[in-house]
Amino acid sequence: MDSKRSLLEPLFARFDIRDPLSEAERDFLIANTSEERRIAARSPLGHEGHRPTHCAVLIDGIAARTIHTVNGTRRIVGFLIAGDFIDLQAFPLQRLDHGVEAISDCRIVQIPHSALLQATETFPHLTRLLWQTTLVEGSMHRQWLSAMGAMDAGGQMAHLFCEQFMRARSVGMAQGNSFHFPITQEQLASALGLSIVHVNRTLQRLRGMGLIRWQGQEVEVTNWPGLKHEAQFDPAYLHLDRAED
Amino acid sequence: MDSKRSLLEPLFARFDIRDPLSEAERDFLIANTSEERRIAARSPLGHEGHRPTHCAVLIDGIAARTIHTVNGTRRIVGFLIAGDFIDLQAFPLQRLDHGVEAISDCRIVQIPHSALLQATETFPHLTRLLWQTTLVEGSMHRQWLSAMGAMDAGGQMAHLFCEQFMRARSVGMAQGNSFHFPITQEQLASALGLSIVHVNRTLQRLRGMGLIRWQGQEVEVTNWPGLKHEAQFDPAYLHLDRAED
DNA sequence: CGAGGTCTTGAAGACGATCAACAAACGTGG
DNA sequence: CCACGTTTGTTGATCGTCTTCAAGACCTCG
Numbered sequence: 001m002d003s004k005r006s007l008l009e010p011l012f013a014r015f016d017i018r019d020p021l022s023e024a025e026r027d028f029l030i031a032n033t034s035e036e037r038r039i040a041a042r043s044p045l046g047h048e049g050h051r052p053t054h055c056a057v058l059i060d061g062i063a064a065r066t067i068h069t070v071n072g073t074r075r076i077v078g079f080l081i082a083g084d085f086i087d088l089q090a091f092p093l094q095r096l097d098h099g100v101e102a103i104s105d106c107r108i109v110q111i112p113h114s115a116l117l118q119a120t121e122t123f124p125h126l127t128r129l130l131w132q133t134t135l136v137e138g139s140m141h142r143q144w145l146s147a148m149g150a151m152d153a154g155g156q157m158a159h160l161f162c163e164q165f166m167r168a169r170s171v172g173m174a175q176g177n178s179f180h181f182p183i184t185q186e187q188l189a190s191a192l193g194l195s196i197v198h199v200n201r202t203l204q205r206l207r208g209m210g211l212i213r214w215q216g217q218e219v220e221v222t223n224w225p226g227l228k229h230e231a232q233f234d235p236a237y238l239h240l241d242r243a244e245d
Numbered sequence: 246m247d248s249k250r251s252l253l254e255p256l257f258a259r260f261d262i263r264d265p266l267s268e269a270e271r272d273f274l275i276a277n278t279s280e281e282r283r284i285a286a287r288s289p290l291g292h293e294g295h296r297p298t299h300c301a302v303l304i305d306g307i308a309a310r311t312i313h314t315v316n317g318t319r320r321i322v323g324f325l326i327a328g329d330f331i332d333l334q335a336f337p338l339q340r341l342d343h344g345v346e347a348i349s350d351c352r353i354v355q356i357p358h359s360a361l362l363q364a365t366e367t368f369p370h371l372t373r374l375l376w377q378t379t380l381v382e383g384s385m386h387r388q389w390l391s392a393m394g395a396m397d398a399g400g401q402m403a404h405l406f407c408e409q410f411m412r413a414r415s416v417g418m419a420q421g422n423s424f425h426f427p428i429t430q431e432q433l434a435s436a437l438g439l440s441i442v443h444v445n446r447t448l449q450r451l452r453g454m455g456l457i458r459w460q461g462q463e464v465e466v467t468n469w470p471g472l473k474h475e476a477q478f479d480p481a482y483l484h485l486d487r488a489e490d
Numbered sequence: 491c492g493a494g495g496t497c498t499t500g501a502a503g504a505c506g507a508t509c510a511a512c513a514a515a516c517g518t519g520g
Numbered sequence: 521c522c523a524c525g526t527t528t529g530t531t532g533a534t535c536g537t538c539t540t541c542a543a544g545a546c547c548t549c550g
Binding site for chain 1 (some may be wrong): 366381439477
Binding site for chain 2 (some may be wrong): 505506507508509
């Protein structure tokens with residue numbers, strides 16, 4: 001199925017950065033991939049506590065990992081873009097320990113856990129790559145933790161923009177210095193652990209410093225070295241591995 | 246080697262909670278385990294950017310995952326206790342993206358990456374368990390992120406104590422309501438992203454509320470329900486799976 | 491055109507940081 | 521065993537960042 005092959009292209013591109021898949025591995029994934037499904041913005045892609053039987057891959061759109069606290073607030077702990085696995089963790093862990101929600105309209109495909117099980121039995125190299133993929137998530141979480149404790153709101157926000165920009169660029173989703181990032185300030189606040197009001201003011205400061213422009217759904221990095229400096233950004237933790245910039 | 250078997254006991258106990266290892270899997274790990282090594286408190290167990298050839302398991306003691314920021318501060322993003330893998334991520338990822346330092350005197354054993362590679366080729370069930378283990382880390386990171394954004398200093402600190410208490414208990418390292426936690430207030434501050442002064446005051450508040458006692462290197466939970474409530478603690482994310490309390 | 495969501499601005503107040511100093515605990519060598 | 525320096529813990533005062541509350545502007549979509 002060439003249509004499925006093209007659907008999985010963002011995922012393959014992700015692997016190609018680090019360690020390309022063999023044809024047999026690609027074919028195996030393609031053979032076990034469902035038809036494309038469309039998910040409307042704001043709807044859930046995964047539920048905390050749920051035990052999925054399939055693993056989803058985000059083909060197009062933006063999604064967020066969320067954690068709901070007892071007092072009713074929900075915190076965004078990570079963003080997903082094209083080529084990211086949505087709930088691959090739930091394959092080894094059996095249970096999803098956080099929620100995932102679509103930020104924009106999304107397209108996904110699914111791979112049954114039975115196929116992943118088979119992969120671990122017969123495709124050790126692929127298994128190691130899947131494993132690796134889930135670990136990059138953890139690395140990003142650590143970086144967020146570090147940023148939150150060590151920097152002020154401007155630094156944290158700049159850091160997030162740096163991360164999203166580099167990630168978008170790595171999968172070919174950036175146009176020059178711009179990338180698609182259709183989130184609201186409320187969502188940005190939830191990701192940074194700040195109030196909406198303060199996000200708004202911090203945003204204005206970054207704009208005023210000439211670091212970024214943000215109109216509609218496009219973020220333009222107008223001063224990349226400046227933004228990286230403000231964020232103290234070192235992309236090593238993303239494990240993109242062709243050390244660019 | 247029965248001595249090595251007993252060294253790996255904390256690790257096996259960790260697996261037993263979720264999905265026990267077969268005898269063959271245990272034997273394989275035992276056969277590929279190095280002699281015990283002792284590491285002095287405050288010395289490094291792993292360096293950011295390093296490419297390890299072996300993976301270490303913490304047998305005894307407390308260690309911390311650290312990230313060094315440009316401005317010279319180091320942030321603690323996680324704690325390790327007996328039975329935790331120190332740098333298993335670096336096997337699939339090839340590179341360690343953060344530092345690890347011994348908090349107390351530690352004992353470790355090492356497993357060469359070559360053995361892990363062989364495990365992925367011939368022990369798929371073991372591989373899935375190793376994978377699973379690395380994912381619990383990510384889950385804890387997410388919870389820390391959520392806690393940092395959503396709660397004040399008291400809540401965050403209570404959350405950390407809850408987590409450490411449950412984890413210590415799960416590997417039999419707790420005595421009643423007490424557990425060994427030989428860290429300084431500076432290290433606690435670095436883990437919570439707070440100043441030392443504020444950690445000190447927050448600690449006094451928790452003590453004053455009768456939630457914990459902390460003398461020397463022992464933390465005693467004097468009011469477990471109260472501590473959990475203050476922390477809004479739900480242990481599901483630890484994936485310990487015998488839902489206790 | 492109205493309604494709801496999003497963005498923006500102002501003012502007051504809380505939480506935590508920083509600075510500074512001192513007390514207590516610890517380990518080491520004399 | 522005591523004297524000493526170093527690390528850790530404790531307290532007070534001041535300041536800044538960020539939160540909260542409140543209200544108005546803008547925008548999009550029915």
